[in-house]
Amino acid sequence: MFQDISLPELLEKRNTQNHTLVDVRSPKEFEEGTIPGSINIPIFNDEERAEVGTLYKQVGPDEAKQRGLEIFSKKLPAFISAFKKIDTPITVFCWRGGMRSKTAATVLELMDIHATRLSGGIRSYRHYVVDVLAMAEFKPEFLVLNGFTGTGKTAILKKLADNGYPVLDFERMAKHRGSIFGHIGLNPSNQKRFESLLVEKMKEMEDESYIFVEGESKRIGKVVIPDFIYEKKERGLQFVIQMPVDERVRNILDDYQPWSNPEKFVEAFRIIQKRIHVPIAKEIDVFLQEQNFSEATKLLLSHYYDPRYAYATKDFKGEKVIIEAENVEDAYGKILSFLQAKGIEFQNQIISH
Template sequence: MFQDISIEKLNELRGKNDITVIDVRSPSEFADATIPGSINIPFFTDEERAEIGTIYKQVSTQTAKERGLEIMSAKLPAFVKRFAEIPGNKAVFCWRGGMRSRTTATVLSLMGIHVYRLNGGYRAFRRWAVETLANMDLSPRVIVLHGNTGTGKTEILKRLKEKGYPVIDLEGLAGHRGSIFGGIGLKSHNQKTFDSLLLEEILRYRTEPYILIEAESKRIGKVVLPEFLIEKKEQGPHILLEAPKALRVANILMDYRPEEHAEKSLQAFRQIKSRIHVPIAKEIEASMLMQRYDRAVELLLEYYYDPRYAYTSSIYGDDFAKHPIRFETMDEAVEKVEQHIKELVLKAGIESKVQTGIG
């Protein structure tokens, strides 16, 4: 017989990389939000789930169950085989630990395949994630990278993370770069997915003396940052980056690839067109239509993004802008930021020892 498992026990096993978590909900439910790291082996397809739901509402519960059994019986061998091919510990879940996960676990048990079933399903996980974030007491200091659009903050953090630094890429977790163009070429995440991914990262680094993030507003695309993180961000320390405009333009073109998303880029620009002086706006639009994206980006930086950033950064006071980290290349940027972080750490007398796992 299968064994129910609590959120706490599941997280302990996940933290040890000692379990495969399997979402047996439909593909659309899985795509909307799931437990991070899960794989999807759906009990019903979206169409089958919709059909059974209609029968349940319009006919009867018993008829819906009979139709569900009929559908599942035909594909049971292939369904079981997929689980049999997964080695090690396995845990299944559906929306609230009901029929789909219980039936899956029971059938697998009859076939000699042991699985855990998450008590309460995804709904219990979501409740745990929300409550944990709401009551989070974040002990690491938050070191914040600032800089004009195109400075390469995300790339710098990516390279530092590859070196083992405790980095949380908020834009990556949101699936959005934070600007009007930020969702182009990316899959934006909803709040449920963002919360789950953010919580994973925070718990991974919870014993670190500091965490590195990029300066972001409260909202990134579709998601909102939790209040505790905003408060920690405001407490600093803050690092200001300065790069030549040519490098910034090159960074933006490499990240956004407007030539591959010409129509969406133009549509995004037209949403902010009215905020830019008319002759400049016309030149930007003409440059985009002629695929002279380097010129369009240069003008957007000079007449839209840089003035907006200057206003935003003014809230940090004059001292903030007195000692920026200046660089000519991204390699130099990483080197200088890394050195600055080491100096901050040395001054505080602490040493980073990245802890993995979420248990």
């Protein structure tokens, strides 16, 4: 017989050994929010779950269970095969530790594949995330990358992370680049998924003294940064990166690659078009239609993004350090040089560049 495992026990296990979490809910449920790092091996696909759920409500639980058994029995070979590929301890879960995870764990046990079941399901994990955020406690101080759009802040964060520095990348967790065009080519997170990823990173970095973040707005796409994190970001040491316009345009085009979805960039521009002086807006529109993205970007920077950024950041709460750089590499090196000169140290990391 399989065993249940509580969430605290599971989190402790994940800290001490490789452990695979398997979400057996439908793909749509998994996409809407899961425990970070989990994989999805569903008992029902989205349509099957809807069918069984409708039967449960309209006919009764016995009929729903019978239909669910009929559907699942046909999938058993593929279901078992997927689990046999996992070579670590396994924990399965569904929404509240109910029928689906019980069925999965029971079938696996019969096939001599040992798995625990998360007591309370993902609902218990959601309560944990809410409780952590409600405590509004996070010790590390923030080192904030600020600057006009296109100054390579995201690229610098990535380079810092790749070199072992602690980074809290809000845009990556939100799956959104933070502008009106920021969702294009991505699948933006909802608030639950964002908060789960945020708490995972907070727990991972809670013993750090300093963490790098980007100077984001409170809202990023569909998600909102919690107040206590946003306020900590506002009070942090602010690196204001300045870079030539042509380099900024190059960074933006490298990041967004508008030629891959030209029609979506035109659609997004329509949303902000009325906020730009009419002759300039018409000019930008023409450039976008012609796929002259370089010229369109220059105009968007000078007539939309730069003025909005200047207004939004005119009153920094934290200390401000100007970083004049030619490119991302230059900015990265100057930021680390400043921190080294100031004697700021990172846990298990010697400042190097």
